[in-house]
């Protein structure tokens with residue numbers, strides 16, 4: 001039986017890649033996409049979610065438009081690393097007539113969770129606002145979700161501040177409420193493991209050579225990430241952060257995860273910082289999450305590429321074996 005998932009996202013190049021991976025895996029059933037402001041304002045992230053479905057011929061999957069404002073009722077500063085349109089300047093390549101559903105994402109989440117209690121995994125790959133609002137709206141929501149996988153947080157370095165990762169920083173209160181809510185199982189897949197899986201230039205070049213509609217699209221939308229990484233850090237890579245949540249769902253052996261008590265700083269100079277207490281050492285051994293500590297990059301690459309491009313499986317495996 002297929003495993004049901006809901007992806008709460010802010011597409012976003014790396015969100016797009018995460019969705020593509022999920023849509024291309026035979027054992028995953030994407031039940032819905034929910035949008036939130038992050039890599040762009042809500043109208044852009046919602047439109048991009050619809051475009052990704054169109055690209056994959058999956059306009060049967062509903063998209064629910066979510067929150068534009070964080071819990072503090074401010075519109076978070078959006079990310080410009082993925083271009084003005086969130087898809088590296090290539091959002092215009094895909095046109096769709098599919099419209100978002102009338103129901104708000106938060107209402108959908110609450111309703112869906114009641115109707116499918118214990119049956120689905122929730123991916124949070126944008127700011128946590130929609131999920132925090134669902135928790136506030138329905139105290140039972142927390143009990144209906146089988147598992148939560150979050151791309152957010154970090155340990156050691158940030159990308160929105162010296163200590164904070166963007167998704168947690170954009171709505172720190174929401175991130176804290178999600179972590180403190182008491183979900184059955186939560187895994188924080190943060191920058192410390194998503195930074196190393198950035199798409200390397202040679203693998204990106206492989207996508208150009210494959211020359212399918214999908215590989216060409218990925219090649220194009222990741223260009224802006226490479227340009228930014230080159231200018232800021234002298235690296236020839238494109239960010240892929242969110243993809244790791246779906247890859248981990250497919251193959252949990254890709255990550256080493258450690259039980260931890262995780263809090264998010266909600267104000268002050270460290271706002272958005274995830275404070276990771278491994279094994280709950282400072283919380284009498286109480287843990288509220290799992291912390292992803294290390295990642296197997298070569299095996300991630302193989303899983304991502306062979307799932308999205310099964311027709312090139314042999315070439316991909318051979319290349320990774322000889323070069324990574």
Ligand code: BDR
Nearest residue numbers: 012014079125166167241
């Ligand atoms: C996270 O922030 C967003 O820009 C990305 O899509 C990812 O979810 C990385 O910090």
Ligand code: CA
Nearest residue numbers: 012015125126
């Ligand atoms: Ca995202």
